[in-house]
Amino acid sequence: MPSTSECRVCQGTVHEFFDFGRQPLSDAFRLPDAADEEFFFRLAVGACAGCTMVQLMEEVPRERMFHEDYPYLSSGSAGMRAHFSSVARRFLDTALDSDDPFVVEIGCNDGVMLRTIADAGVRHLGFEPSGGVADIAASHGVNVRKGFFEEETAREVLAEHGRADVIFSANTFCHIPYIGSVLRGVEALLAPRGVFVFEDPYFGDIVEKTSYDQVYDEHFFLFTVTSVRAMAARFGLELVDVERIPTHGGELRYTLARAGARTPSAAVEDLARQEDERALTSEETLKGFGRSVELSRDRLMELLRDISARGERVVAYGATAKSATVVNYCGIDPSLVEFVVDTTPAKQGRLTPGGHLPVRGPEAFADPYPDYALLFAWNHEQEILAKETGFREAGGRWIGYVPQVHVS
Ligand code: SAM
Ligand code: TMP
Numbered sequence: 081m082p083s084t085s086e087c088r089v090c091q092g093t094v095h096e097f098f099d100f101g102r103q104p105l106s107d108a109f110r111l112p113d114a115a116d117e118e119f120f121f122r123l124a125v126g127a128c129a130g131c132t133m134v135q136l137m138e139e140v141p142r143e144r145m146f147h148e149d150y151p152y153l154s155s156g157s158a159g160m161r162a163h164f165s166s167v168a169r170r171f172l173d174t175a176l177d178s179d180d181p182f183v184v185e186i187g188c189n190d191g192v193m194l195r196t197i198a199d200a201g202v203r204h205l206g207f208e209p210s211g212g213v214a215d216i217a218a219s220h221g222v223n224v225r226k227g228f229f230e231e232e233t234a235r236e237v238l239a240e241h242g243r244a245d246v247i248f249s250a251n252t253f254c255h256i257p258y259i260g261s262v263l264r265g266v267e268a269l270l271a272p273r274g275v276f277v278f279e280d281p282y283f284g285d286i287v288e289k290t291s292y293d294q295v296y297d298e299h300f301f302l303f304t305v306t307s308v309r310a311m312a313a314r315f316g317l318e319l320v321d322v323e324r325i326p327t328h329g330g331e332l333r334y335t336l337a338r339a340g341a342r343t344p345s346a347a348v349e350d351l352a353r354q355e356d357e358r359a360l361t362s363e364e365t366l367k368g369f370g371r372s373v374e375l376s377r378d379r380l381m382e383l384l385r386d387i388s389a390r391g392e393r394v395v396a397y398g399a400t401a402k403s404a405t406v407v408n409y410c411g412i413d414p415s416l417v418e419f420v421v422d423t424t425p426a427k428q429g430r431l432t433p434g435g436h437l438p439v440r441g442p443e444a445f446a447d448p449y450p451d452y453a454l455l456f457a458w459n460h461e462q463e464i465l466a467k468e469t470g471f472r473e474a475g476g477r478w479i480g481y482v483p484q485v486h487v488s
């Protein structure tokens with residue numbers, strides 16, 4: 081029975097449009113002999129009838145997701161390292177014209193972006209509640225505050241360091257259900273001409289590509305230009321620019337400023353109009369998305385079962401958080417996918433959440449090569465295919481499922 085909940089932005093009614101069922105924490109990789117009970121919650125997604133914001137129906141307590149042993153390392157991909165160093169360079173070149181600029185990052189992880197800011201000798205502070213990755217950032221000379229960014233902690237930083245010229249957040253702002261507290265904190269901390277820039281998966285891309293694996297515990301909100309513009313206005317802020325960026329399979333970079341401080345670019349209105357024209361959050365579109373998700377699951381499972389029936393091997397590539405939804409929604413188990421290879425030390429030797437696929441280091445991939453590789457890290461496809469040319473040469477084939485299930 082589809083449920084309703086209260087919108088975390090406008091307190092309107094959120095109507096559920098898809099239920100992925102019982103799902104584990106996407107980044108909870110378990111030791112093979114772990115005895116504690118695995119945590120599950122109902123992963124369902126809805127849209128607000130008031131402000132259109134797409135959001136999860138159930139919230140996972142933040143400390144369950146972000147803690148000392150949070151395994152994700154932002155520097156794990158060369159493509160993302162290059163992306164964030166260019167983001168930092170852009171801030172250094174164009175956004176920091178005050179005498180003693182100050183940059184704040186929400187969710188700095190291992191310091192992938194702030195390292196460049198630190199190296200340039202610019203005042204900065206990264207908020208990072210996950211202690212292990214925060215320590216890595218600190219070891220690279222980044223100033224880190226271990227903790228969650230929210231109104232109270234933002235005010236403490238304001239009192240200690242003064243206002244921020246730039247507040248940046250990548251793949252974190254959409255993780256935060258208590259978004260009102262964060263925006264009040266941003267509003268307090270931001271300099272009069274300052275900008276709050278954030279990058280997150282774009283719901284427009286998710287619908288277009290049926291990339292349903294973007295829906296998981298950590299991705300509480302799936303933003304659109306329409307919903308973000310309305311949200312900003314509630315907190316004295318204004319959406320002044322949007323840019324489509326190719327990271328993580330299709331994201332938007334949003335720029336917010338104090339209301340009236342900057343003139344919005346034409347891109348904001350253009351993309352909002354496109355969302356209107358395609359009725360991005362209408363009941364019909366959302367139902368259609370649900371049907372495409374079911375079809376994608378059925379095709380993938382048929383393919384994996386056929387391969388298994390022929391006695392051929394499938395190994396997955398990249399133990400991504402996203403893949404938790406694919407594995408557990410589709411029902412993939414080690415009889416269909418032998419193991420997953422991943423470069424992240426804290427994931428290796430463990431089992432993926434829910435589906436319990438073993439995770440091995442990247443060297444296991446060629447030892448010997450499987451017949452098929454299921455590309456869970458499809459957002460890093462270029463980088464991975466460029467270094468794994470030997471797999472195709474050995475006769476191996478890649479399986480993908482975005483935008484449709486395909487073998488190449
Ligand atoms: N910015 C990095 C990137 O784009 O690769 C990290 C993204 S990671 C998916 C999300 C990070 O946000 C985690 O390291 C998590 O600990 C952090 N986080 C979650 N809630 C936060 C909050 N309220 N304030 C600051 N960081 C937070
Ligand atoms: P992400 O899609 O959330 O960035 O996660 C990517 C995962 O894939 C992360 O666990 C690291 C892993 N990975 C590899 O194992 N090999 C690679 O070449 C790349 C780029 C990522």
Ligand code: ZN
Pocket residue numbers: 087088089090091092093128129130131132133
């Ligand atoms: Zn709402």
